[in-house]
Every structure is written in structure tokens, then in C-alpha cells.
Amino acid sequence: MATTARTSSRSSGESPPGKFAGFSEDMFQFLLELQAEQSRTWFKAHQDDYVRLCRRPLELLVSELQERLASVYPRIVNVEPHIFRIQRDTRFSKDKSPYKTNLAANMPIRPPGEGEDQHTTPGMYLSFGLDGEYVAIGAWHMEPPVVARYRSQVDDAKAGAQLQKIVTQMQREGWSLGSMEELKRVPPPYPQDHPRAELLKRKGLAASIQPADGISATPELVDWAEARLTQAAPMIRWLDHHL
Secondary structure, three states: OOOOOOOOOOOOOOOOOOOOOOOOHHHHHHHHHHHHHOOHHHHHHOHHHHHHHHHHHHHHHHHHHHHHHHHOOHHHHHOOOEEOOOEOOHHHOOOOOOEOOEEEEEEEOOOOOOOOOHHHOOEEEEEEEOOOOEEEEEEOOOOHHHHHHHHHHHHOHHHHHHHHHHHHHHHHOOOEEEOOOEOOOOOOOOOOOOOOHHHHOEOOEEEEEOOOOOHHHOOHHHHHHHHHHHHOHHHHHHHHHHO
16 A cells, blocks of 8 residues: 655644654654664664654554444453564565564454454454555454355355445445455355355455545544444454354
């Protein structure tokens, strides 16, 4: 996704201490320098800047969202959000640069059940930085047994039609569907002309949406993200119920 433009580093008012105040221009400048340096020596010398400008604001954003979304996803208060390392795992990546230029976090909507595969639990994902800004929600990747259950429910006349109605409405509201893997053809035993063919091709189901220009630099990002993640609740409840 393209990097969005920013009109200011703060809104007209300051946020109270301990509250998300927006991702400042200093954060983006830090990421630009990190992108140019890609040096462990440089990063170690600027690690305090990384914590102050990047990690701490992201932690505050996630914490506020977790608190606010408890009325929509009641069990979200019992999960531990995950802030992704800025260090890149170069073992399995074509990009061998040691550092990412985006900040990211994820948070499941509830703790996983006993013996439940972690990918079955729907969750939300946030990403901000040089490579684009968006929030996403859903089950990005499903293990084969979960994919089989998902497809059987998509094929079901009632449950599948309900999901199709939900995702169609989300797309009208600006969400984009995604998944870790998507087949080119509808998998057997389902017919190629299945009314929900596009959903059947997926091996996961998530949706993402980008903030308008400038919002991420202000405290209003929390309001925007809360509203969008609340808007996505019907899809998440469908996934959590049927999978």
C-alpha cells in the first residue's frame, strides 16, 4: 500500500499523558533514516528513539483500542496484544535488510480455546509506517482443517449467504478483502460457477481499510480505528461462530 500523506503531527489539542497522541513526523523521519542506514550499529545507537517515537505510541494506540472495543468484543480484555519486532526475520524473506520500515501489532478478539489452533481465532492487525497505513481484521491464514470447515460453511445456503451479504456491505464501505493464500480456481468438490466462488477460493478471510490522509498523525486515529473495527464485527462474529 502506498504511504499516505500527513498534514500535521498533532491535532490542535495535546493528548493527556499516557494517551495516544498520533504518530509524529519525527517517527516517520526515524523510519526514513532507518531505511537508509539498515545498520545494526546505527539502530543500537538510536534504540531509545525507536522506543520513544515508534514502539510506545503503537503500544498506547493498541491499549486504547483494547479498552474501547471491550463492549463489542467482550473477551478482548483477556488477551495479550502482540507488538511485532522491527527486526526482520531474513531467514525466509527475499528482503535481507535487517529492519522493517513499518510498525505492526496484532490482537485476537479472545483468548484461544484449549487445543485450538491460533489461526482459528479471529483478530485485528494494525500497520503504520513507510509501507502504508491500515487496520485489518479477520483470519488471515487458516490451517487445512479450518479451511475445510470454512468452505463447508461458505457452501451452506444460509451461513454462506449471510457471509456474502456481510462482506459485500463491507466492500461498499471501503474495506478490501484479503487472505494469505487464494486459489485461481474454485476447489473441488464445489462447482466453478458456485454463487460464492470468490470466497471459496480463499484459505483465510480478512478485511483491511486505510485511514484518510493526516488522521494517523492525530489522536483522532483512535476514534477512526474504533469505528472501523466495530463496523467489522459482523464478519468477525461469523468467523468465530462458524470456525
